[in-house]
Amino acid sequence: xxxxxxxxxxxxxxxxxxxxxxxxxxxxxxxxxxxxxxxxxxxxxxxxxxxxxxxxxxxxxxxxxxxxxxxxxxxxxxxxxxxxxxxxxxxxxxxxxxxxxxxxxxxxxxxxxxxxxxxxxxxxxxxxxxxxxxxxxxxxxxxxxxxxxxxxxxxxxxxxxxxxxxxxxxxxxxxxxxxxxxxxxxxxxxxxxxxxxxxxxxxxxxxxxxxxxxxxxxxxxxxxxxxxxxxxxxxxxxxxxxxxxxxxxxxxxxxxxxxxxxxxxxxxxxxxxxxxxxxxxxxxxxxxxxxxxxxxxxxxxxxxxxxxxxxxxxx
Amino acid sequence: xxxxxxxxxxxxxxxxxxxxxxxxxxxxxxxxxxxxxxxxxxxxxxxxxxxxxxxxxxxxxxxxxxxxxxxxxxxxxxxxxxxxxxxxxxxxxxxxxxxxxxxxxxxxxxxxxxxxxxxxxxxxxxxxxxxxxxxxxxxxxxxxxxxxxxxxxxxxxxxxxxxxxxxxxxxxxxxxxxxxxxxxxxxxxxxxxxxxxxxxxxxxxxxxxxxxxxxxxxxxxxxxxxxxxxxxxxxxxxxxxxxxxxxxxxxxxxxxxxxxxxxxxxxxxxxxxxxxxxxxxxxx
Numbered sequence: 001x002x003x004x005x006x007x008x009x010x011x012x013x014x015x016x017x018x019x020x021x022x023x024x025x026x027x028x029x030x031x032x033x034x035x036x037x038x039x040x041x042x043x044x045x046x047x048x049x050x051x052x053x054x055x056x057x058x059x060x061x062x063x064x065x066x067x068x069x070x071x072x073x074x075x076x077x078x079x080x081x082x083x084x085x086x087x088x089x090x091x092x093x094x095x096x097x098x099x100x101x102x103x104x105x106x107x108x109x110x111x112x113x114x115x116x117x118x119x120x121x122x123x124x125x126x127x128x129x130x131x132x133x134x135x136x137x138x139x140x141x142x143x144x145x146x147x148x149x150x151x152x153x154x155x156x157x158x159x160x161x162x163x164x165x166x167x168x169x170x171x172x173x174x175x176x177x178x179x180x181x182x183x184x185x186x187x188x189x190x191x192x193x194x195x196x197x198x199x200x201x202x203x204x205x206x207x208x209x210x211x212x213x214x215x216x217x218x219x220x221x222x223x224x225x226x227x228x229x230x231x232x233x234x235x236x237x238x239x240x241x242x243x244x245x246x247x248x249x250x251x252x253x254x255x256x257x258x259x260x261x262x263x264x265x266x267x268x269x270x271x272x273x274x275x276x277x278x279x280x281x282x283x284x285x286x287x288x289x290x291x292x293x294x295x296x297x298x299x300x301x302x303x304x305x306x307x308x309x310x311x312x313x314x315x
Numbered sequence: 316x317x318x319x320x321x322x323x324x325x326x327x328x329x330x331x332x333x334x335x336x337x338x339x340x341x342x343x344x345x346x347x348x349x350x351x352x353x354x355x356x357x358x359x360x361x362x363x364x365x366x367x368x369x370x371x372x373x374x375x376x377x378x379x380x381x382x383x384x385x386x387x388x389x390x391x392x393x394x395x396x397x398x399x400x401x402x403x404x405x406x407x408x409x410x411x412x413x414x415x416x417x418x419x420x421x422x423x424x425x426x427x428x429x430x431x432x433x434x435x436x437x438x439x440x441x442x443x444x445x446x447x448x449x450x451x452x453x454x455x456x457x458x459x460x461x462x463x464x465x466x467x468x469x470x471x472x473x474x475x476x477x478x479x480x481x482x483x484x485x486x487x488x489x490x491x492x493x494x495x496x497x498x499x500x501x502x503x504x505x506x507x508x509x510x511x512x513x514x515x516x517x518x519x520x521x522x523x524x525x526x527x528x529x530x531x532x533x534x535x536x537x538x539x540x541x542x543x544x545x546x547x548x549x550x551x552x553x554x555x556x557x558x559x560x561x562x563x564x565x566x567x568x569x570x571x572x573x574x575x576x577x578x579x580x581x582x583x584x585x586x587x588x589x590x591x592x593x594x595x596x597x598x599x
Binding site for chain 1: 499516518519520549550552554555577579580581582585587589590
């Protein structure tokens with residue numbers, strides 16, 4: 001069964017309900033797993049869909065959209081399980097765009113494009129709600145990443161829709177902000193990465209990272225540095241610097257890698273038989289991961305969120 | 316508290332215990348210990364009915380030359396510790412004392428003493444006789460600057476409280492020598508349960524060694540236990556080595572990870588155990 005992925009653009013609650021309610025109701029009546037993830041509209045929907053209470057799972061956006069790669073993997077696992085038994089996951093999603101910083105916004109917009117690749121063939125029905133009062137760049141990206149527009153029970157082809165590979169290629173082709181001049185720069189010569197891990201750990205601890213979060217960062221940096229050493233072209237370097245609420249680690253080499261599609265840069269969860277987890281696992285273990293490739297080298301920038309409480313406390 | 320030590324690291328004064336559950340395991344520890352002792356011209360005293368070519372881990376190796384040179388003494392049980400077919404603790408201790416004294420007279424720098432004691436439990440009053448012997452032996456060996464002793468126990472013949480009885484008499488428990496050992500990673504074969512004990516960091520630089528150690532485990536093994544209690548880092552590549560191993564061994568093969576550090580465990584939790592086919596989490 002094909003995926004349906006539509007944007008629901010609304011001005012007010014009535015317009016939202018006109019499309020959201022029949023979408024959720026249809027799924028509940030079919031007995032499919034139905035998720036309604038909204039920014040504060042749970043009670044509104046519950047009132048309208050009282051007859052289907054128990055058949056619909058309501059979640060607040062802030063509790064659901066915590067991590068791009070992880071939520072994609074979770075929903076995909078559910079969608080594939082349902083598809084295997086003839087069912088179809090139905091998700092009404094609404095991001096909390098106003099609470100996102102530019103990097104997070106870009107990451108979640110990439111997810112919107114990736115949904116068209118990752119969920120293809122699962123038969124999932126995904127309806128993404130966009131308040132027309134959102135910033136224009138958010139609405140523009142929504143128009144580029146949804147193959148259908150929804151109004152009521154009607155689905156119309158979206159003429160602005162862009163092939164997700166093109167969208168990602170454009171997004172991932174944008175130059176990264178330059179690293180700060182005072183960032184730590186370390187050459188990576190040896191495949192023995194123990195010293196590198198020790199250095200990253202020192203910086204990370206200085207910025208409040210420890211325990212499992214630090215370990216996840218070390219595993220992610222090790223994976224990316226190993227890739228650069230094995231497949232890239234020297235010199236390989238590691239840069240580290242702090243940003244508000246984040247620690248950034250960037251591994252660069254001077255190779256000319258040109259990945260053929262989003263799967264190669266870790267955007268698509270590996271199939272069950274695939275042993276190499278690679279950049280997908282790096283994305284799972286980190287915050288936003290930016291990959292830039294081309295004839296002038298490869299850069300993988302790993303952003304690790306530092307929990308606010310820790311970041312705010314004196315070190 | 317009991318100290319676990321690879322057999323290569325035993326020191327004079329160690330009265331060590333080696334519980335084993337297979338001839339292979341016994342050979343993996345006792346063979347290298349005897350061999351190394353003979354190499355450095357220690358005196359090796361083994362209470363056994365075995366011939367010089369039948370020793371654990373050295374089967375088929377003719378050690379007659381070592382016997383002739385007086386480096387290796389194989390003392391049959393009847394001569395060493397039996398009286399009318401029964402284990403005689405006094406005779407056993409006297410034999411050991413005599414042999415140690417002779418070796419010291421011959422000015423051996425090191426004296427290695429070993430015997431298997433499991434069979435004694437099958438005899439009347441076996442438990443109390445072993446208890447008595449172990450106490451006396453400990454008193455003789457512990458203060459010594461030349462004698463090292465390994466008491467071997469076949470745990471398949473040692474049930475009930477006997478295991479803890481023997482455990483309590485020895486401050487050192489013997490492990491096999493590591494299959495691989497460098498400042499980053501130590502890999503040691505384990506037999507109970509079957510698998511590997513790992514210490515340090517496992518990443519791509521030790522991929523081959525780790526894969527080799529896994530590959531050297533008996534091909535019929537369905538459950539392989541990896542003790543990760545002393546592992547501080549496991550790269551994604553290392554997890555790949557494990558899943559590759561289970562895939563090659565077939566669908567019945569599983570690798571049980573035991574005593575996983577919480578930070579390492581977090582990697583598995585985030586990536587998802589279902590993405591690591593063949594890997595399971597064990598106790599601890």
